[in-house]
Amino acid sequence: MLAETICSAVSAAGLGIAAVTAWRKRFLAATRIAAYSLVPIALVLTGVVDWVAGIAFKPTVWLGFGLLAVAWLLFATTRAIERRNGGTRKERRAAARAAQGEAVAPAASAPSLGAGLADSRPRPGTKSPQRSVAPAEDFSDIEAILKKHGI
Structure with missing residues (x-):
C-alpha cells in the first residue's frame, strides 16, 4: 500500500x-514531463509494483x-585465468599440432630462402617477362615545398 501511495504522489507531482512547464509556453518539454510522470501510476495499475515489492x-x-552473482564470479574468474594461460586446453593442443606439423606447401617458401637470387638470368627456352623500368622518382616538387618553408 505504501508503494502505491508513493507512486501516486510522484505522478501527481x-x-x-x-502544468507549470506548459504555462511557461514550453509545450514539448511539458508533454515529455507528463509522459514520464504517468509511468509510476501505470506501474501501480498493471501490478508491477506489487510484483517487485513481493520479490x-x-x-x-x-x-x-x-x-547468480557467485556463478558470474566463477565464470569471470575462469575466463581471466584462461586468458592469462594462453587460451583453453583445446586451443593450446591445436596450436601445438600446427607447430609440429610440416608446412602445407614446403616448396612455396623456397624463393624466400635466397635460391632465386643466385640465378637471376632467364633460362633457355623460357620467355622472360618484360620488366618495366620505373621512372626515376622526381622529388623536385617536394624540394620546392621544403625550400618555400625554409627547411
Missing part, C-alpha cells in the same frame, strides 16, 4: 510540474540473486 522482501529471491 510530475503532472503539476508539467524485494523474500529471502529466497535474494538467495537466488546471490547464487
Whole structure:
C-alpha cells in the first residue's frame, strides 16, 4: 500500500510540474514531463509494483540473486585465468599440432630462402617477362615545398 501511495504522489507531482512547464509556453518539454510522470501510476495499475515489492522482501529471491552473482564470479574468474594461460586446453593442443606439423606447401617458401637470387638470368627456352623500368622518382616538387618553408 505504501508503494502505491508513493507512486501516486510522484505522478501527481510530475503532472503539476508539467502544468507549470506548459504555462511557461514550453509545450514539448511539458508533454515529455507528463509522459514520464504517468509511468509510476501505470506501474501501480498493471501490478508491477506489487510484483517487485513481493520479490524485494523474500529471502529466497535474494538467495537466488546471490547464487547468480557467485556463478558470474566463477565464470569471470575462469575466463581471466584462461586468458592469462594462453587460451583453453583445446586451443593450446591445436596450436601445438600446427607447430609440429610440416608446412602445407614446403616448396612455396623456397624463393624466400635466397635460391632465386643466385640465378637471376632467364633460362633457355623460357620467355622472360618484360620488366618495366620505373621512372626515376622526381622529388623536385617536394624540394620546392621544403625550400618555400625554409627547411
